[in-house]
Amino acid sequence: MKISKIALVLMLSISIISCSSDDDNNTEDLTGQKGQLVLKFDNGVGDQDFIFGTSYNKSNGESYKLDQLKYIISNVSLLDSEGNTFEYPTEDNVFLVDEANGNNAGEIWITLDNVDAADYTSISFGVGIDQERYLRGADGQGDFLQIAQDAGMLWSWATGFRFVRLDGVFSSDTVTDQALNIHMGSVGTSLDNYREVTLPFPNSVLVRPSMTPEVHVKTDIATIFDGPTPVNFMDGYDQVHTDPIETPIIANNMMEMFEVHHVHNN
Protein backbone atom coordinates (compact mmCIF):
# COMPACT_ATOMS: atom_id res chain seq x y z
CA MET A 1 0.00 0.00 0.00
CA LYS A 2 2.80 2.33 0.85
CA ILE A 3 4.31 1.96 -2.58
CA SER A 4 1.03 2.54 -4.28
CA LYS A 5 0.48 5.73 -2.35
CA ILE A 6 3.90 6.93 -3.28
CA ALA A 7 3.23 6.04 -6.88
CA LEU A 8 -0.04 7.88 -6.90
CA VAL A 9 1.46 10.96 -5.34
CA LEU A 10 4.26 10.79 -7.86
CA MET A 11 1.83 10.56 -10.74
CA LEU A 12 -0.25 13.40 -9.44
CA SER A 13 2.68 15.65 -8.86
CA ILE A 14 4.14 14.95 -12.26
CA SER A 15 0.87 15.71 -13.93
CA ILE A 16 0.44 18.89 -11.96
CA ILE A 17 3.92 20.03 -12.85
CA SER A 18 3.30 19.25 -16.48
CA CYS A 19 0.07 21.17 -16.49
CA SER A 20 1.49 24.39 -15.17
CA SER A 21 2.48 26.65 -17.97
CA ASP A 22 5.75 28.47 -18.00
CA ASP A 23 5.37 32.18 -18.06
CA ASP A 24 6.49 33.76 -21.23
CA ASN A 25 9.19 36.28 -21.27
CA ASN A 26 7.16 38.79 -23.21
CA THR A 27 9.48 41.50 -22.12
CA GLU A 28 12.18 40.15 -24.39
CA ASP A 29 14.38 43.04 -25.49
CA LEU A 30 14.98 42.75 -29.20
CA THR A 31 16.64 46.11 -29.74
CA GLY A 32 19.37 45.94 -32.32
CA GLN A 33 18.75 42.29 -33.12
CA LYS A 34 18.32 41.22 -36.71
CA GLY A 35 17.08 38.16 -38.50
CA GLN A 36 15.94 36.85 -41.82
CA LEU A 37 12.52 36.39 -43.27
CA VAL A 38 11.52 34.33 -46.28
CA LEU A 39 8.64 35.24 -48.54
CA LYS A 40 7.40 32.29 -50.54
CA PHE A 41 5.25 33.19 -53.51
CA ASP A 42 3.09 30.31 -54.64
CA ASN A 43 1.07 31.01 -57.75
CA GLY A 44 -2.24 29.31 -58.25
CA VAL A 45 -5.47 29.54 -60.17
CA GLY A 46 -8.35 29.24 -57.75
CA ASP A 47 -7.45 26.33 -55.51
CA GLN A 48 -5.21 24.77 -58.18
CA ASP A 49 -1.46 25.11 -58.31
CA PHE A 50 -0.50 27.07 -61.41
CA ILE A 51 1.22 25.01 -64.08
CA PHE A 52 2.54 26.33 -67.39
CA GLY A 53 0.64 25.07 -70.39
CA THR A 54 -2.41 24.03 -68.43
CA SER A 55 -5.69 25.35 -69.71
CA TYR A 56 -7.71 27.31 -67.15
CA ASN A 57 -11.30 28.36 -67.57
CA LYS A 58 -12.46 31.89 -67.03
CA SER A 59 -15.87 32.79 -65.65
CA ASN A 60 -17.20 33.81 -69.08
CA GLY A 61 -16.42 30.56 -70.88
CA GLU A 62 -13.08 31.72 -72.22
CA SER A 63 -9.97 29.77 -71.34
CA TYR A 64 -6.24 30.47 -71.31
CA LYS A 65 -2.87 28.77 -71.20
CA LEU A 66 0.27 30.59 -70.14
CA ASP A 67 3.94 30.08 -70.82
CA GLN A 68 5.16 33.20 -69.00
CA LEU A 69 4.06 34.39 -65.59
CA LYS A 70 6.04 37.03 -63.76
CA TYR A 71 5.51 40.16 -61.77
CA ILE A 72 7.41 42.75 -59.78
CA ILE A 73 7.11 43.21 -56.02
CA SER A 74 8.64 46.19 -54.28
CA ASN A 75 8.62 48.30 -51.14
CA VAL A 76 8.14 45.43 -48.72
CA SER A 77 7.40 46.64 -45.23
CA LEU A 78 6.37 44.84 -42.08
CA LEU A 79 4.17 46.02 -39.25
CA ASP A 80 4.96 44.66 -35.80
CA SER A 81 2.75 44.04 -32.79
CA GLU A 82 3.84 47.32 -31.20
CA GLY A 83 2.86 49.39 -34.20
CA ASN A 84 6.36 49.88 -35.57
CA THR A 85 6.96 49.53 -39.27
CA PHE A 86 10.08 47.95 -40.66
CA GLU A 87 10.95 49.10 -44.18
CA TYR A 88 13.36 47.00 -46.15
CA PRO A 89 16.23 49.18 -47.48
CA THR A 90 14.93 50.96 -50.58
CA GLU A 91 17.75 50.09 -52.96
CA ASP A 92 17.25 46.35 -52.36
CA ASN A 93 13.52 46.51 -52.01
CA VAL A 94 12.42 45.36 -55.44
CA PHE A 95 12.00 41.77 -56.57
CA LEU A 96 11.02 39.76 -59.56
CA VAL A 97 8.62 36.89 -58.95
CA ASP A 98 9.01 34.62 -61.95
CA GLU A 99 7.10 31.37 -62.00
CA ALA A 100 9.84 29.92 -64.18
CA ASN A 101 12.23 30.33 -61.26
CA GLY A 102 10.05 28.31 -58.90
CA ASN A 103 11.52 25.46 -56.90
CA ASN A 104 10.24 21.89 -56.97
CA ALA A 105 7.18 22.95 -55.06
CA GLY A 106 6.53 25.77 -57.50
CA GLU A 107 7.45 28.42 -54.93
CA ILE A 108 9.49 31.52 -55.62
CA TRP A 109 11.46 32.46 -52.54
CA ILE A 110 12.50 35.95 -51.60
CA THR A 111 14.84 36.16 -48.64
CA LEU A 112 14.96 39.39 -46.69
CA ASP A 113 18.15 39.90 -44.71
CA ASN A 114 18.80 42.10 -41.70
CA VAL A 115 15.18 42.40 -40.74
CA ASP A 116 14.63 43.94 -37.30
CA ALA A 117 13.78 41.26 -34.77
CA ALA A 118 10.12 41.70 -33.86
CA ASP A 119 6.74 40.00 -33.83
CA TYR A 120 5.20 41.02 -37.12
CA THR A 121 1.48 41.01 -37.75
CA SER A 122 1.14 42.14 -41.35
CA ILE A 123 3.07 42.77 -44.52
CA SER A 124 2.68 45.48 -47.15
CA PHE A 125 4.23 45.55 -50.57
CA GLY A 126 3.73 47.22 -53.88
CA VAL A 127 2.97 45.56 -57.18
CA GLY A 128 5.26 47.16 -59.71
CA ILE A 129 7.50 50.21 -59.47
CA ASP A 130 6.35 53.39 -57.82
CA GLN A 131 6.95 56.82 -59.36
CA GLU A 132 9.64 57.72 -56.89
CA ARG A 133 11.72 54.69 -57.80
CA TYR A 134 11.08 55.24 -61.49
CA LEU A 135 12.23 58.83 -61.24
CA ARG A 136 15.62 57.69 -59.97
CA GLY A 137 16.28 57.00 -63.61
CA ALA A 138 17.78 53.96 -65.25
CA ASP A 139 21.03 54.38 -63.33
CA GLY A 140 19.18 54.54 -60.05
CA GLN A 141 17.68 51.09 -60.41
CA GLY A 142 20.78 49.23 -59.30
CA ASP A 143 21.02 45.56 -60.24
CA PHE A 144 17.31 45.33 -60.79
CA LEU A 145 17.47 47.10 -64.13
CA GLN A 146 19.43 44.20 -65.59
CA ILE A 147 17.18 41.64 -63.93
CA ALA A 148 14.11 43.32 -65.36
CA GLN A 149 15.67 43.63 -68.76
CA ASP A 150 16.68 39.97 -68.86
CA ALA A 151 13.19 38.96 -67.85
CA GLY A 152 11.54 41.13 -70.47
CA MET A 153 9.99 43.33 -67.82
CA LEU A 154 11.13 46.60 -69.34
CA TRP A 155 9.73 48.58 -72.21
CA SER A 156 11.88 51.43 -73.41
CA TRP A 157 13.15 53.39 -70.43
CA ALA A 158 10.76 56.24 -71.27
CA THR A 159 7.79 53.93 -70.87
CA GLY A 160 9.20 52.08 -67.91
CA PHE A 161 8.67 48.68 -66.34
CA ARG A 162 6.14 45.99 -67.06
CA PHE A 163 4.73 45.20 -63.62
CA VAL A 164 3.20 41.95 -64.71
CA ARG A 165 3.78 39.78 -67.72
CA LEU A 166 1.42 37.01 -68.71
CA ASP A 167 2.08 35.46 -72.10
CA GLY A 168 0.23 32.60 -73.65
CA VAL A 169 -2.87 31.84 -75.64
CA PHE A 170 -6.60 32.01 -75.07
CA SER A 171 -9.64 30.36 -76.55
CA SER A 172 -13.29 31.29 -76.71
CA ASP A 173 -16.43 30.09 -78.48
CA THR A 174 -15.18 31.57 -81.71
CA VAL A 175 -11.38 31.51 -81.54
CA THR A 176 -8.77 28.96 -80.53
CA ASP A 177 -5.31 29.56 -79.15
CA GLN A 178 -5.09 33.23 -79.97
CA ALA A 179 -2.14 35.16 -78.60
CA LEU A 180 -2.62 36.45 -75.07
CA ASN A 181 -0.26 39.10 -73.71
CA ILE A 182 -1.01 41.01 -70.55
CA HIS A 183 1.77 43.50 -69.99
CA MET A 184 0.61 45.96 -67.40
CA GLY A 185 2.75 48.75 -65.99
CA SER A 186 2.89 52.45 -65.45
CA VAL A 187 3.45 54.52 -68.54
CA GLY A 188 6.28 56.87 -67.83
CA THR A 189 4.93 59.45 -65.43
CA SER A 190 1.66 59.93 -67.25
CA LEU A 191 -0.09 56.79 -66.02
CA ASP A 192 0.61 55.39 -62.55
CA ASN A 193 -0.45 51.79 -62.16
CA TYR A 194 1.62 51.08 -59.06
CA ARG A 195 -0.57 49.62 -56.29
CA GLU A 196 0.11 48.62 -52.71
CA VAL A 197 -1.42 45.76 -50.83
CA THR A 198 -1.45 44.95 -47.12
CA LEU A 199 -1.90 41.38 -46.03
CA PRO A 200 -2.50 40.32 -42.42
CA PHE A 201 -0.55 37.33 -41.12
CA PRO A 202 -2.72 34.49 -39.82
CA ASN A 203 -0.15 34.04 -37.03
CA SER A 204 2.54 36.35 -35.72
CA VAL A 205 5.76 36.20 -37.66
CA LEU A 206 8.64 36.07 -35.21
CA VAL A 207 11.91 37.35 -36.62
CA ARG A 208 14.89 36.61 -34.39
CA PRO A 209 18.62 36.16 -34.94
CA SER A 210 18.01 32.44 -34.52
CA MET A 211 14.68 32.20 -36.29
CA THR A 212 13.89 32.62 -39.98
CA PRO A 213 10.14 32.62 -40.35
CA GLU A 214 8.56 31.76 -43.67
CA VAL A 215 5.58 33.62 -45.04
CA HIS A 216 3.66 31.62 -47.58
CA VAL A 217 1.95 33.97 -50.02
CA LYS A 218 -0.68 32.31 -52.17
CA THR A 219 -1.84 34.03 -55.32
CA ASP A 220 -4.86 33.47 -57.49
CA ILE A 221 -3.86 34.41 -61.02
CA ALA A 222 -7.47 34.17 -62.19
CA THR A 223 -8.15 37.33 -60.20
CA ILE A 224 -6.24 39.30 -62.83
CA PHE A 225 -9.10 38.57 -65.26
CA ASP A 226 -11.89 37.63 -62.92
CA GLY A 227 -11.23 40.05 -60.07
CA PRO A 228 -13.40 42.96 -58.94
CA THR A 229 -13.75 44.01 -62.58
CA PRO A 230 -14.01 40.89 -64.75
CA VAL A 231 -12.70 41.35 -68.27
CA ASN A 232 -13.17 39.43 -71.51
CA PHE A 233 -10.29 38.55 -73.78
CA MET A 234 -12.65 38.93 -76.71
CA ASP A 235 -13.29 42.55 -75.71
CA GLY A 236 -9.67 43.49 -76.16
CA TYR A 237 -8.18 42.25 -72.91
CA ASP A 238 -6.16 39.67 -74.81
CA GLN A 239 -3.61 42.37 -75.58
CA VAL A 240 -3.08 44.71 -72.65
CA HIS A 241 -0.06 46.96 -72.89
CA THR A 242 -0.18 50.66 -72.16
CA ASP A 243 -3.85 51.40 -72.56
CA PRO A 244 -4.95 54.04 -70.00
CA ILE A 245 -8.32 52.35 -69.48
CA GLU A 246 -7.34 48.70 -69.54
CA THR A 247 -4.16 48.77 -67.48
CA PRO A 248 -5.65 50.34 -64.33
CA ILE A 249 -8.39 47.68 -64.35
CA ILE A 250 -5.76 44.94 -64.53
CA ALA A 251 -3.75 46.72 -61.81
CA ASN A 252 -6.76 46.92 -59.52
CA ASN A 253 -7.73 43.32 -60.13
CA MET A 254 -4.19 42.18 -59.48
CA MET A 255 -4.10 43.83 -56.05
CA GLU A 256 -6.68 41.30 -54.92
CA MET A 257 -4.79 38.19 -55.94
CA PHE A 258 -2.52 37.93 -52.90
CA GLU A 259 -3.17 36.16 -49.62
CA VAL A 260 -0.88 35.03 -46.82
CA HIS A 261 -1.96 31.42 -46.60
CA HIS A 262 0.10 30.53 -43.54
CA VAL A 263 3.37 31.25 -41.84
CA HIS A 264 6.05 29.04 -40.33
CA ASN A 265 8.01 30.22 -37.36
CA ASN A 266 11.30 28.42 -37.12
Added chain:
Amino acid sequence: MNFYKMNDFQNINIKPFAIATLLCFISFGSAYATIIKPKDSISSQRFQYMSINTLEDDCDLCGCTTSGGSSAFGDLSMSNFVGVRYIYQNFESKDGIFSNSPISKEQFNTYQLWGRVPINESFFLSAIIPYQDLNRNFEDREEHLSGLGDINVIGWYQFKFYKKEQKTDGTMDFVVERERSNHTLNVGLGVKLPTGEFEEQLTDKVNPGFQVGTGSLDAFTTAIYGYKKTNLGFATTLAYYFKTKNKNEYRFGNQFSYATTVFYDIASEESIIKPFIGFSGDVYNSIEQYDEKLPDTDGSIFNGSVGSEFVYGKFLLGAKYTLPISQNLFGGNVEAKNNLAVYFNYAL
Protein backbone atom coordinates in the same frame (compact mmCIF):
# COMPACT_ATOMS: atom_id res chain seq x y z
CA MET B 1 8.52 -6.60 -35.96
CA ASN B 2 9.41 -8.81 -33.23
CA PHE B 3 7.10 -11.50 -34.10
CA TYR B 4 10.08 -13.49 -34.83
CA LYS B 5 10.52 -13.40 -31.15
CA MET B 6 7.99 -16.12 -31.15
CA ASN B 7 10.83 -18.35 -32.01
CA ASP B 8 12.05 -17.84 -28.55
CA PHE B 9 9.08 -19.69 -27.35
CA GLN B 10 9.30 -22.51 -29.77
CA ASN B 11 10.15 -24.86 -27.05
CA ILE B 12 6.68 -24.56 -25.68
CA ASN B 13 4.53 -26.81 -27.72
CA ILE B 14 3.93 -24.25 -30.36
CA LYS B 15 1.84 -26.04 -32.93
CA PRO B 16 -1.71 -25.29 -31.84
CA PHE B 17 -0.50 -21.89 -31.00
CA ALA B 18 0.87 -21.25 -34.43
CA ILE B 19 -2.25 -22.44 -36.13
CA ALA B 20 -4.40 -20.17 -34.09
CA THR B 21 -1.96 -17.40 -34.72
CA LEU B 22 -2.70 -17.65 -38.36
CA LEU B 23 -6.39 -17.65 -37.68
CA CYS B 24 -5.89 -14.63 -35.62
CA PHE B 25 -4.11 -12.84 -38.39
CA ILE B 26 -6.80 -13.68 -40.80
CA SER B 27 -9.43 -12.20 -38.62
CA PHE B 28 -7.20 -9.38 -37.41
CA GLY B 29 -7.85 -8.07 -34.07
CA SER B 30 -7.47 -6.74 -30.69
CA ALA B 31 -9.57 -7.05 -27.66
CA TYR B 32 -7.83 -8.76 -24.99
CA ALA B 33 -8.58 -11.60 -22.82
CA THR B 34 -6.31 -13.13 -20.42
CA ILE B 35 -6.75 -16.53 -19.31
CA ILE B 36 -5.07 -17.68 -16.24
CA LYS B 37 -4.76 -21.33 -16.31
CA PRO B 38 -5.38 -23.48 -13.31
CA LYS B 39 -2.21 -23.81 -11.42
CA ASP B 40 -3.10 -24.39 -7.85
CA SER B 41 -6.04 -25.70 -6.01
CA ILE B 42 -7.81 -22.76 -4.53
CA SER B 43 -8.26 -19.86 -6.81
CA SER B 44 -7.46 -21.46 -10.00
CA GLN B 45 -10.27 -23.71 -10.82
CA ARG B 46 -12.08 -20.83 -12.21
CA PHE B 47 -11.13 -20.00 -15.65
CA GLN B 48 -10.45 -16.37 -15.36
CA TYR B 49 -11.07 -14.98 -18.73
CA MET B 50 -12.40 -12.01 -16.96
CA SER B 51 -10.53 -9.58 -18.87
CA ILE B 52 -12.01 -6.88 -20.79
CA ASN B 53 -9.32 -5.49 -22.57
CA THR B 54 -9.70 -2.51 -24.67
CA LEU B 55 -6.70 -1.94 -26.58
CA GLU B 56 -8.02 0.94 -28.39
CA ASP B 57 -5.60 2.39 -30.84
CA ASP B 58 -6.18 5.98 -31.16
CA CYS B 59 -4.70 7.32 -34.24
CA ASP B 60 -2.65 9.69 -32.44
CA LEU B 61 -2.15 12.18 -35.00
CA CYS B 62 -1.43 15.50 -33.57
CA GLY B 63 1.29 14.58 -31.33
CA CYS B 64 0.63 11.21 -30.22
CA THR B 65 1.60 9.64 -33.40
CA THR B 66 4.58 10.19 -31.58
CA SER B 67 3.47 8.76 -28.33
CA GLY B 68 3.92 5.42 -29.81
CA GLY B 69 1.67 5.33 -32.72
CA SER B 70 -1.25 4.45 -30.66
CA SER B 71 -1.89 4.64 -27.11
CA ALA B 72 -3.86 1.70 -26.05
CA PHE B 73 -2.56 1.05 -22.66
CA GLY B 74 -2.54 -2.66 -22.40
CA ASP B 75 -4.48 -5.28 -20.77
CA LEU B 76 -7.07 -3.40 -18.92
CA SER B 77 -8.51 -6.48 -17.49
CA MET B 78 -5.91 -6.02 -14.86
CA SER B 79 -4.01 -8.94 -16.02
CA ASN B 80 -0.37 -8.27 -15.73
CA PHE B 81 1.86 -8.86 -18.62
CA VAL B 82 4.89 -7.98 -20.59
CA GLY B 83 4.74 -7.95 -24.31
CA VAL B 84 5.59 -6.43 -27.60
CA ARG B 85 3.37 -4.61 -29.98
CA TYR B 86 3.78 -3.53 -33.53
CA ILE B 87 1.63 -0.77 -34.97
CA TYR B 88 1.51 0.22 -38.59
CA GLN B 89 -0.16 3.49 -39.47
CA ASN B 90 -0.59 4.98 -42.84
CA PHE B 91 -1.32 8.58 -43.80
CA GLU B 92 -1.58 10.70 -46.89
CA SER B 93 -0.82 14.38 -46.60
CA LYS B 94 -1.01 17.22 -49.01
CA ASP B 95 2.48 18.46 -49.81
CA GLY B 96 1.47 21.97 -50.67
CA ILE B 97 -1.39 24.39 -50.34
CA PHE B 98 -3.37 23.64 -53.49
CA SER B 99 -5.99 21.04 -54.21
CA ASN B 100 -3.77 19.58 -56.88
CA SER B 101 -0.63 19.74 -54.76
CA PRO B 102 1.24 16.46 -54.64
CA ILE B 103 0.48 13.93 -51.94
CA SER B 104 3.08 12.62 -49.56
CA LYS B 105 2.56 9.14 -48.21
CA GLU B 106 3.56 8.45 -44.67
CA GLN B 107 4.14 5.13 -43.04
CA PHE B 108 4.55 4.98 -39.30
CA ASN B 109 6.01 1.82 -37.87
CA THR B 110 6.00 1.64 -34.11
CA TYR B 111 7.57 -1.14 -32.11
CA GLN B 112 6.68 -1.17 -28.48
CA LEU B 113 7.71 -2.92 -25.37
CA TRP B 114 4.82 -2.73 -23.02
CA GLY B 115 3.61 -4.23 -19.84
CA ARG B 116 1.75 -3.90 -16.64
CA VAL B 117 2.73 -4.82 -13.15
CA PRO B 118 0.69 -4.77 -9.95
CA ILE B 119 1.62 -2.63 -7.03
CA ASN B 120 -0.99 -4.14 -4.82
CA GLU B 121 -4.51 -5.42 -5.16
CA SER B 122 -5.95 -2.18 -6.42
CA PHE B 123 -3.05 -0.32 -7.96
CA PHE B 124 -1.26 -1.14 -11.14
CA LEU B 125 1.43 0.47 -13.15
CA SER B 126 1.78 0.16 -16.89
CA ALA B 127 4.36 1.44 -19.32
CA ILE B 128 4.82 1.66 -23.05
CA ILE B 129 8.27 2.14 -24.50
CA PRO B 130 8.09 2.83 -28.23
CA TYR B 131 10.65 2.78 -30.97
CA GLN B 132 9.58 4.75 -34.01
CA ASP B 133 10.46 4.08 -37.59
CA LEU B 134 8.81 6.59 -39.90
CA ASN B 135 8.90 6.96 -43.64
CA ARG B 136 7.53 9.64 -45.86
CA ASN B 137 7.50 9.46 -49.64
CA PHE B 138 7.27 12.64 -51.64
CA GLU B 139 7.05 12.67 -55.38
CA ASP B 140 10.70 13.44 -55.70
CA ARG B 141 12.29 12.31 -52.47
CA GLU B 142 11.96 10.25 -49.34
CA GLU B 143 12.37 11.06 -45.69
CA HIS B 144 13.16 8.64 -42.98
CA LEU B 145 13.11 9.12 -39.26
CA SER B 146 13.66 6.67 -36.47
CA GLY B 147 14.48 6.55 -32.82
CA LEU B 148 13.17 6.11 -29.34
CA GLY B 149 9.68 7.55 -29.03
CA ASP B 150 7.87 9.04 -26.08
CA ILE B 151 7.54 6.71 -23.13
CA ASN B 152 4.18 6.45 -21.41
CA VAL B 153 3.79 5.54 -17.77
CA ILE B 154 0.36 5.08 -16.29
CA GLY B 155 -0.80 4.45 -12.76
CA TRP B 156 -4.10 2.59 -12.52
CA TYR B 157 -6.64 2.18 -9.81
CA GLN B 158 -9.09 -0.63 -10.09
CA PHE B 159 -12.51 -0.34 -8.50
CA LYS B 160 -13.79 -3.64 -7.35
CA PHE B 161 -17.46 -4.42 -7.65
CA TYR B 162 -19.04 -7.42 -6.09
CA LYS B 163 -22.31 -9.10 -6.61
CA LYS B 164 -24.78 -8.37 -3.88
CA GLU B 165 -25.47 -11.95 -3.05
CA GLN B 166 -23.41 -14.93 -3.55
CA LYS B 167 -25.16 -17.65 -5.32
CA THR B 168 -23.88 -20.97 -6.18
CA ASP B 169 -24.52 -21.87 -9.73
CA GLY B 170 -22.52 -24.94 -9.33
CA THR B 171 -20.19 -24.56 -12.22
CA MET B 172 -17.14 -22.62 -11.42
CA ASP B 173 -17.81 -21.34 -8.07
CA PHE B 174 -15.92 -22.88 -5.36
CA VAL B 175 -14.16 -19.82 -4.30
CA VAL B 176 -14.59 -18.52 -0.85
CA GLU B 177 -14.30 -14.90 -1.82
CA ARG B 178 -17.24 -12.75 -2.70
CA GLU B 179 -18.08 -13.03 -6.31
CA ARG B 180 -17.01 -10.18 -8.53
CA SER B 181 -19.78 -8.48 -10.42
CA ASN B 182 -19.87 -8.28 -14.17
CA HIS B 183 -18.76 -4.69 -14.09
CA THR B 184 -15.24 -3.40 -13.95
CA LEU B 185 -13.93 0.11 -13.74
CA ASN B 186 -10.36 1.20 -13.96
CA VAL B 187 -9.13 4.73 -13.81
CA GLY B 188 -5.66 5.81 -14.74
CA LEU B 189 -3.40 8.78 -14.57
CA GLY B 190 -0.57 8.86 -17.01
CA VAL B 191 2.40 10.83 -18.16
CA LYS B 192 4.02 10.94 -21.54
CA LEU B 193 7.69 11.68 -21.23
CA PRO B 194 9.60 13.69 -23.84
CA THR B 195 12.00 10.87 -24.56
CA GLY B 196 11.54 11.09 -28.31
CA GLU B 197 13.26 13.81 -30.25
CA PHE B 198 11.11 16.62 -31.61
CA GLU B 199 12.40 18.31 -34.75
CA GLU B 200 10.79 21.64 -35.31
CA GLN B 201 11.81 21.74 -38.94
CA LEU B 202 9.41 18.89 -39.60
CA THR B 203 6.40 20.90 -38.50
CA ASP B 204 6.65 22.89 -41.72
CA LYS B 205 4.93 20.09 -43.52
CA VAL B 206 1.22 19.59 -43.48
CA ASN B 207 1.35 16.63 -41.12
CA PRO B 208 3.30 17.80 -38.09
CA GLY B 209 2.70 14.44 -36.50
CA PHE B 210 5.61 13.12 -38.52
CA GLN B 211 7.85 13.12 -35.49
CA VAL B 212 9.52 10.58 -33.28
CA GLY B 213 8.41 12.51 -30.22
CA THR B 214 6.47 15.60 -29.28
CA GLY B 215 9.17 17.01 -27.04
CA SER B 216 6.60 17.74 -24.40
CA LEU B 217 5.75 16.33 -21.02
CA ASP B 218 2.06 15.50 -21.23
CA ALA B 219 -0.42 14.16 -18.73
CA PHE B 220 -3.54 12.20 -19.37
CA THR B 221 -6.42 10.75 -17.48
CA THR B 222 -8.27 7.70 -18.57
CA ALA B 223 -11.11 5.48 -17.48
CA ILE B 224 -12.12 2.09 -18.71
CA TYR B 225 -15.46 0.60 -18.02
CA GLY B 226 -16.18 -3.00 -18.85
CA TYR B 227 -19.05 -5.37 -18.64
CA LYS B 228 -19.05 -9.04 -19.30
CA LYS B 229 -21.68 -11.68 -19.09
CA THR B 230 -20.99 -15.25 -20.05
CA ASN B 231 -19.08 -15.05 -23.30
CA LEU B 232 -20.08 -11.63 -24.43
CA GLY B 233 -18.49 -8.49 -23.18
CA PHE B 234 -17.72 -4.94 -24.01
CA ALA B 235 -15.34 -2.28 -22.85
CA THR B 236 -15.31 1.46 -23.23
CA THR B 237 -12.26 3.61 -22.82
CA LEU B 238 -12.20 7.36 -22.47
CA ALA B 239 -9.03 9.37 -22.28
CA TYR B 240 -8.15 13.04 -22.20
CA TYR B 241 -4.64 14.26 -22.92
CA PHE B 242 -3.35 17.49 -21.50
CA LYS B 243 -0.47 18.52 -23.66
CA THR B 244 2.14 21.08 -22.84
CA LYS B 245 4.48 23.33 -24.74
CA ASN B 246 7.79 21.82 -25.69
CA LYS B 247 11.04 23.73 -25.68
CA ASN B 248 10.36 24.86 -29.23
CA GLU B 249 7.26 26.69 -28.00
CA TYR B 250 5.23 24.16 -29.90
CA ARG B 251 2.19 22.65 -28.26
CA PHE B 252 0.14 19.89 -29.76
CA GLY B 253 -3.58 20.26 -29.10
CA ASN B 254 -5.29 18.57 -26.21
CA GLN B 255 -6.96 15.40 -27.26
CA PHE B 256 -10.03 13.44 -26.31
CA SER B 257 -10.15 9.80 -27.24
CA TYR B 258 -12.87 7.22 -26.97
CA ALA B 259 -13.18 3.60 -27.92
CA THR B 260 -15.69 0.85 -27.47
CA THR B 261 -15.10 -2.78 -28.23
CA VAL B 262 -17.51 -5.68 -28.15
CA PHE B 263 -16.02 -9.14 -27.99
CA TYR B 264 -17.08 -12.70 -27.79
CA ASP B 265 -15.17 -15.53 -26.19
CA ILE B 266 -14.93 -18.79 -27.97
CA ALA B 267 -13.29 -20.92 -25.37
CA SER B 268 -11.97 -24.37 -25.78
CA GLU B 269 -10.25 -26.41 -23.17
CA GLU B 270 -6.89 -24.86 -23.54
CA SER B 271 -7.40 -21.67 -25.39
CA ILE B 272 -9.71 -18.81 -26.10
CA ILE B 273 -10.34 -17.11 -29.36
CA LYS B 274 -11.79 -13.71 -28.89
CA PRO B 275 -13.02 -11.97 -31.98
CA PHE B 276 -14.10 -8.39 -31.54
CA ILE B 277 -15.48 -5.41 -33.31
CA GLY B 278 -15.51 -1.81 -32.21
CA PHE B 279 -15.27 1.85 -32.94
CA SER B 280 -12.97 4.55 -31.73
CA GLY B 281 -12.34 8.20 -32.28
CA ASP B 282 -10.24 11.19 -31.42
CA VAL B 283 -10.97 14.87 -31.21
CA TYR B 284 -8.04 17.26 -31.35
CA ASN B 285 -7.72 20.87 -30.36
CA SER B 286 -5.62 23.21 -32.44
CA ILE B 287 -1.88 23.14 -32.25
CA GLU B 288 -0.38 26.22 -30.67
CA GLN B 289 2.95 27.77 -31.37
CA TYR B 290 4.22 30.78 -29.47
CA ASP B 291 0.84 30.76 -27.73
CA GLU B 292 -1.05 31.27 -30.97
CA LYS B 293 -3.40 28.75 -32.45
CA LEU B 294 -2.29 27.51 -35.83
CA PRO B 295 -5.10 27.42 -38.39
CA ASP B 296 -6.27 24.08 -39.73
CA THR B 297 -4.61 22.02 -37.04
CA ASP B 298 -7.64 20.78 -35.15
CA GLY B 299 -9.80 17.92 -36.24
CA SER B 300 -11.44 14.66 -35.50
CA ILE B 301 -11.55 11.11 -36.70
CA PHE B 302 -13.92 8.21 -36.20
CA ASN B 303 -12.77 4.66 -36.87
CA GLY B 304 -14.19 1.21 -37.08
CA SER B 305 -12.08 -1.73 -36.07
CA VAL B 306 -12.18 -5.47 -36.15
CA GLY B 307 -9.82 -8.03 -34.79
CA SER B 308 -9.23 -11.01 -32.66
CA GLU B 309 -7.16 -12.24 -29.83
CA PHE B 310 -6.00 -15.67 -29.15
CA VAL B 311 -5.07 -16.81 -25.71
CA TYR B 312 -3.14 -19.90 -25.02
CA GLY B 313 -1.89 -20.48 -21.56
CA LYS B 314 0.01 -17.44 -20.55
CA PHE B 315 0.46 -16.26 -24.10
CA LEU B 316 -1.74 -13.86 -25.90
CA LEU B 317 -1.59 -12.90 -29.50
CA GLY B 318 -3.76 -10.13 -30.85
CA ALA B 319 -4.30 -8.33 -34.08
CA LYS B 320 -6.50 -5.40 -34.85
CA TYR B 321 -7.33 -3.68 -38.08
CA THR B 322 -8.65 -0.14 -37.99
CA LEU B 323 -10.18 1.80 -40.82
CA PRO B 324 -11.28 5.43 -40.60
CA ILE B 325 -15.00 5.90 -41.23
CA SER B 326 -15.07 9.67 -41.16
CA GLN B 327 -12.37 12.21 -40.55
CA ASN B 328 -11.44 15.81 -40.85
CA LEU B 329 -7.83 16.31 -39.92
CA PHE B 330 -5.78 19.43 -40.55
CA GLY B 331 -8.47 21.05 -42.63
CA GLY B 332 -8.78 17.91 -44.71
CA ASN B 333 -5.15 18.06 -45.75
CA VAL B 334 -4.14 14.92 -43.91
CA GLU B 335 -5.93 11.66 -44.43
CA ALA B 336 -5.49 8.74 -42.09
CA LYS B 337 -5.59 5.46 -43.93
CA ASN B 338 -5.75 2.04 -42.38
CA ASN B 339 -3.93 0.99 -39.31
CA LEU B 340 -2.83 -2.40 -38.09
CA ALA B 341 -1.71 -3.42 -34.64
CA VAL B 342 -0.30 -6.80 -33.71
CA TYR B 343 0.77 -7.71 -30.22
CA PHE B 344 2.12 -10.60 -28.34
CA ASN B 345 1.97 -10.70 -24.58
CA TYR B 346 2.99 -12.97 -21.80
CA ALA B 347 0.86 -12.90 -18.67
CA LEU B 348 2.78 -12.45 -15.47
